[in-house]
Amino acid sequence: MARVVRFHEHGGPEVLRIETVTVPAPGRGEVQIRVKALGLNRAEALLRAGTYIETPTLPSGLGLEAAGIIEAVGDDVEGLVLGDAVSVVPPVSMVRWPAYGELATFPAELVVKHPPSLSFEAAAAFWMQYLTAYGALIDIAKLRREDFVVITAASSSVGLAALQIAKTVGATTIAVTRTSGKKQALLAFGATHVVASAEEDLEARLSDIAGRNGVRVVLDPIGGPIFGPLTAAMSRGGILIEYGGLSPEPTPFPLFAVLSKTLTLRGYLVHEILSDPARLEAAKAFILDGLASGSLQPTIARIFPFDQIVEAHRFLESNEQFGKIVVTI
Structure with missing residues (x-):
């Protein structure tokens, strides 16, 4: 069992609920993460409001970015083991692989051991x-x-x-x-x-x-x-x-x-980048090189605790932020 964020109807930030649900074990080629931090994106507000390019079946989870520690590994996954500190390249579908929760499951090819110099908050704040x-x-x-x-x-x-x-x-x-x-x-x-x-x-x-x-x-x-x-x-x-x-x-x-x-x-x-393996690898190399050299440094506007996910979404829609909004668990 784990706490996750879901919405049962489209609307403003107030429709988001924290619920305790059973999270299935990762399937073949998947990795499950004990989430430490989430990065918020405008796309999640659009999905919640019913105006995103995806149309979810309700109730729906949401979220595109997470960082944490590997909790479980599915079959046929190589190079990732229990306890690895990782971050997640956003999946094409946040309905299929939602990030907002204490546990989140993603395809292994999207899970990256992030540079050890990054905190979980920073690691959740750069891929998208x-x-x-x-x-x-x-x-x-x-x-x-x-x-x-x-x-x-x-x-x-x-x-x-x-x-x-x-x-x-x-x-x-x-x-x-x-x-x-x-x-x-x-x-x-x-x-x-x-x-x-x-x-x-x-x-x-x-x-x-x-x-x-x-x-x-x-x-x-x-x-x-x-x-x-x-x-x-x-x-x-x-x-x-x-x-x-x-x-x-x-x-x-x-x-x-x-x-x-x-x-x-x-x-x-x-x-376009996420669905093209060659372009994605080139992008990942460019970004990881930039993080290692210091030429790329994620800027965090504000950090909210998980229990304040509604307030975090309100801040997201205020347009007052300078940089990324992060939620910690």
Whole structure:
């Protein structure tokens, strides 16, 4: 028996319940983890609300990231043993392999012995954000030293990961945040430039910063009206990678900018990386190398105890965080 988080109906954070259930032993090729820490992601709030790309059968568990100690190992698993300290590369389906619980089971190929220098809190706070940012900036956009790259929602965990990855390449980063309240924190974090989109003329500021070269790469999880000024400031042949849809407003198609500049507007899900073994191995090597060298360092906004999972989700939806929200068990 173990305590897990489930929801019996879609809704706000208040629908989350901590329940005691029987957790089956791991099957062939699976590993069961005694969870020490969880990393929270926007996708989990969307699943809970009924607006995610997966449609769960209720009641449903949830969660994509965990770190802990191996409790049990299924048949045909090699290289992992009881007692190993591990973290989890997010599975393609959190409905099939939910992370929110004292015990969680995952496919062995997604379970990684994380660098010993990482705490469980940090180990639960890096895979999703760095895999998402790596896949967009390195795997797809092929970010280069001479590039200007715009990163919207820059104070989110993915935004901060993208800033760090772009810095390792040597690209010029333009962090876009809604207000100037997080400007100094983003500059201190390493952003080359910061633009407050609700307080400044976004198109004019981006054009002023990037000059005649323009912005070649844009990483955006928002959509909506921001597409206009973003594409207007892009360079010929530039690429805008959309990995979310946070804006409640319609997203216009910037036809003139796309045609005149031969732009690529590219939808992206981290599942592209997770479901391709070769691309996933390359991503894991890049991220683990960055963690070992210190060029990649997960930023934790706040840590909640497991019993406060509802409060943790409320904080997740407040947009007040700077970095990752972690829950400890």
